[in-house]
Amino acid sequence: MSGKAARRPYVRPMAGWWRRDPFFVxxxxxxxxxxxxxxxxxxxxxxxxRLAQGETAWNGxxxxxxxxASLLLHAVLLVSMVVHGHSWFEIMPKTMPMIFVxxxxxxxxxxQRVGWGAAVVVTVxxxxxxxxxxx
Amino acid sequence: MKxxxxxxxxxxxxxxxxxxxxxxxxxxxxxxxxxxxxxxxGPAWMDYPRALAFAPDGTLLVAEAGRGEVRRFAIERSAAxxxxx
Numbered sequence: 635m636s637g638k639a640a641r642r643p644y645v646r647p648m649a650g651w652w653r654r655d656p657f658f659v660x661x662x663x664x665x666x667x668x669x670x671x672x673x674x675x676x677x678x679x680x681x682x683x684r685l686a687q688g689e690t691a692w693n694g695x696x697x698x699x700x701x702x703a704s705l706l707l708h709a710v711l712l713v714s715m716v717v718h719g720h721s722w723f724e725i726m727p728k729t730m731p732m733i734f735v736x737x738x739x740x741x742x743x744x745x746q747r748v749g750w751g752a753a754v755v756v757t758v759x760x761x762x763x764x765x766x767x768x769x
Numbered sequence: 770m771k772x773x774x775x776x777x778x779x780x781x782x783x784x785x786x787x788x789x790x791x792x793x794x795x796x797x798x799x800x801x802x803x804x805x806x807x808x809x810x811g812p813a814w815m816d817y818p819r820a821l822a823f824a825p826d827g828t829l830l831v832a833e834a835g836r837g838e839v840r841r842f843a844i845e846r847s848a849a850x851x852x853x854x
Contacts (some may be wrong), residue, residue, distance in 0.1 A: 643818055671789045674797055681800075684834050689817045699805040708801030715793035722790035759793035764803070767819075768811050 723749025747750030
């Protein structure tokens with residue numbers, strides 16, 4: 635008997651593992667929003683570089699922001715940011731240490747609602763600041 | 770015992786995730802959609818003079834830390850020299 639053929643253990647194929655279960659799909663969508671954050675950070679960092687290079691460079695960056703491709707990208711980024719903000723606080727009860735208030739564990743829904751509420755407040759504040767500096 | 774460097778990276782991960790969860794939506798909406806389209810915020814929200822300093826009327830503020838003073842420069846679209854206050 636040849637040793638190799640005798641021992642061929644079954645290895646479960648991992649290709650497409652995250653499509654097998656809606657839970658895994660949601661997990662991968664959540665993780666994928668990190669790419670959106672990365673893309674937006676690159677866009678903003680490029681803007682700072684262009685601003686430092688002077689008015690012509692800055693106007694070129696602004697022009698690029700007005701292109702349909704950029705607007706489409708930012709629409710996708712906006713959806714991703716909403717998904718990220720929602721899921722970040724959705725899983726927060728599992729990612730942070732347990733909190734005890736008066737001997738009882740703080741409810742998961744409380745943590746989630748405080749997080750989502752904070753996100754809404756910050757969003758309104760940023761938007762109000764942008765309006766305050768309106769051209 | 771060798772110390773783990775994991776806490777540093779978890780801290781960066783957590784801080785970045787938290788900041789983008791709180792600020793990301795509003796920032797993308799403002800800098801990526803509203804300002805380039807000129808919606809709500811006006812057409813010149815990210816124009817060069819305004820992007821340099823953030824005074825709401827477009828005034829350029831230059832702080833001279835060594836002399837302990839702040840100078841205001843009025844913004845003009847022409848090439849005329851900026852007024853000094």
